Amino acid sequence: MSFLKYPAYKDSGVEWLGMFPIHWTVTLLKRGYEVVLGKMLQPDSKNEDDEFLPYLRAANIQSAGVDARDVRAMWFSPSEKKSLRLLKGDLLVSEGGDVGRSALWDSDQECYFQNAINRIRSLGSNSTRYLFYWMVSIKKSGYIDVVCNKSTIAHFTAEKVAATPTPFPPPAEQVKIAQFLNHESAKIDTLIEEQQRLIELLKEKRQAVISHAVTKGLDPNVPMKDSGVEWLGKMPAHWAVSKLKFMTDRVVDCPHETPVYDPDGDYLVIRTADLDQGVLKPEGMYRLQHGEYLNRTRRSSLIKNDVVYGREGERWGHAALVPESDLFALGQRMMQFRVGAHVCPEFFMYQLNSVPVYRQGEVDTVGATAPHVNISTIVNYQMMVPPLTEQLQMSLHLSKALHVLDSLIAESIGMAELLRERRSALISAAVTGKIDVRSWQARAAPQTENQTEAALG
The missing domain is CATH 3.90.220.20 (DNA methylase specificity domains)
Incomplete structure (x- = not known):
């Protein structure tokens, strides 16, 4: 797949960002989004009107999205309930641990967040889904590790998040970029999952070959x-x-x-x-x-x-x-x-x-x-x-058979890694304006055999 470039570019004014489309703005993240750090852990009630409510930790923020299988609870005051409740579309960014790991909150359920998470909410019409991909891109590039000094105990504080240089296409274009990346990332993820399933099948085959040989000869x-x-x-x-x-x-x-x-x-x-x-x-x-x-x-x-x-x-x-x-x-x-x-x-x-x-x-x-x-x-x-001669024969047989399987496993692992790199490169190109996706349209899904027969009458 090939993409056009924008007609004209300008210098972003930020050395590590380089050139951007001429109609985009590059400024601090806080100019378009509100950044709020979550609440410190409070295991005990302090006032009679406190409520025991669910909250997210950094461990809940995964690269595949929010993992809500293990959500804990703590006490919140009425004012904290108002200021720290998550709304659908909020972007959550890890403050500690795997700093900068991001996920969108895509639920209407009542939930809050601990101080290991920064919540980012749009000011006006800016897209948090577009910003999610910007965060993925700068994490991959190493920018977040640098600003957090990851050689020590790293913290991506609300102040550091707010001060992150960020490209701002027009809001409608942000939405288009996010739609494009949702679609293309999903296709690549499907291919990665196919490789992962193949790897698991090959590992199961490997295990079966070993077990059969050493127990049945x-x-x-x-x-x-x-x-x-x-x-x-x-x-x-x-x-x-x-x-x-x-x-x-x-x-x-x-x-x-x-x-x-x-x-x-x-x-x-x-x-x-x-x-x-x-x-x-x-x-x-x-x-x-x-x-x-x-x-x-x-x-x-x-x-x-x-x-x-x-x-x-x-x-x-x-x-x-x-x-x-x-x-x-x-x-x-x-x-x-x-x-x-x-x-x-x-x-x-x-x-x-x-x-x-x-x-x-x-x-x-x-x-x-x-x-x-x-x-x-x-x-x-x-x-x-078995007799020693058979042990030697089986060992030689397994060495050869496993070499073939291990080569296939390595090939699939390499393919999955190439696909991940392809996805990262595509995200970076889209959010930095290296490719122009304004006219992009998702291709219609291919018709199934039954649909084709119905269409032909």
Whole structure:
């Protein structure tokens, strides 16, 4: 899709904004909008006429809109009710946390807002939906991080919001730009959602490939027998079942103290966040200096082909192989396994990442606020033990099969990211006047087969 430019431009007078359409005005946000900071938390009533009412926090302001599933309540005085009630069309901007994250309040329900949120309301006929896209654009550009000095505790105060340089097209043009961006963003979001669904399907396929291989083997005609373990079901007749502890020569839990990190260190700490079903992601790992590395490895050092396993947190149950010796240390919530001579490390790792083994650990996590699997449960996981030659064959098979799936997943992730960048670029171009959408019209939806038949009579 290509767009025309405006016939004439002028200098905005703001260095980082550059040129704007000649008929637009660039001035401070407060010239066209009212900015109000919300109320400080008040858990107790101060006067008999106070009312206990719902309010929004910064956590309710999400990039996809206002998340009203967890709305809390506090006390408001009659004057606060009048001044802090949200009206449909108000723009809400996070004051703290993820500063500058914005969403429109699109409801007639009675609700108010805490002092972690700035409410922006139009003065006159300016569009808050257009301003929403302007906020999205300057957040993406890094402007908000700069004015909030995000290297410290960032706050996008009402004063900073009000002083934000803002382009003001004529009101009717603001509405047109917002309509255009609503339409085009929705189309791009649909494509992103399709990629996300594809990614999830590929991950499910990946999991199924692992689980089938490590529990049923590669030969579909092999005689089967009951494993005697509910979680495992039937298995090849010549396989054995063993507890995890009998497949390993070494089981080590992490030191129960937070490491002292150093971004200039030469050693890497493996945390649960660094694991993804057999894949170790060193690019995001924290680092240690030599002294702290020795402290973390005094009980056991990690060597090539050791298996690391997360036993706590949202990403518990993920395992991966250590790629080289004398470089990595266990982070919090991690365990180390060194398998026996009768076990292939890759096969052991794949089995830890399988659904039947995961379900055995789930027993400890049911109802827990923070998932945590006990070591006593882990060492007694029931595991399949094929002959070593078959373990090696399955590991090679899985390596090849997962490489294909991982390539497809990476391709879809890359496509989704390109679509997000496309959406950001389109928003920026529209709200800065780089493209002229005044004559834009939404294309009619394509007719369905039935509609076409009806039209043809």
